[in-house]
Amino acid sequence: MSAAAWLLDLDAGFQAAVGHLELLHLLEYPDCYPIPGSPSHCAVALLWEDEILPVVDLAAWLHGQPMDPLPRLVAVVQYSSADTTIDRGALVLAGPPTLIQVDDELACELPEAPTGWSRVAISCFDWQARAVPVVDLARMFSGLLATGTA
């Protein structure tokens, strides 16, 4: 079996993937608003279609670094929450995503490092000799990342 997915460049070191229906919109240089007291990997929010979206920098969290409060590029993503409602958030990207087709036989183990992948990934596949974790957006935006570092 194969499925379409978006391959995301999180930064120079990390790639991740989400389902092809999970990515809604790409925004360059979005207006971001700092939120006092928020976690350092999700320190800003943006307005999208009259909705407040938290902006998560997954690479910053994996590195244990604070995010840049003025990201160049973000993807607006949607996901189903536990109560089956559809929620949205924004994810910082280092470059435009690529739509790829992933076959079941490409499945592989999660990278051992950073260990944070095991908290946000639901599976992993091998793409051009790199292990690419498929991230669980509901988990990423649930606040779970605020409870500890990667």
Next chain:
Amino acid sequence: MNESDYLAELTMDGQALLLPQTEVRLLESVLDLHSDPARGEVWLQSEGQHIPVWSLDRELRPLPNLPTGRRFCALLGPEQQPFGLTLGGFRLVARSGCRLLPLPPALRGADSPLLGLVILDDRILPVSDAARLARRLPWPAEATP
């Protein structure tokens, strides 16, 4: 028109913060504040009361000194335990123009001082209250709220 129809927009180093207008009891000039630089203390003397005053940074954490650019001091908190915050700016905002939304879980830090977020004039503004702010302040041991 009622006081509770408004929110107070406080500005600190460019960071805006909304509080219920009813919680701002007094606005003074910083020129009226007293300070003891050696002890790092700033206070307001009002009706015989010695009221501690703090300056917060953009993350709403207390600063050790009064930064430049603060022109006002807002007196907040209950009558029994008032405190002051220095501000760069102050304005009233009609509640009718604001939509209070819950803080998304991903934006909740461990000790978030926020009640929620408001969309106002195509901006996102954080909302707090005096009690939440008071819990972040380094009160002397005998006065911890």
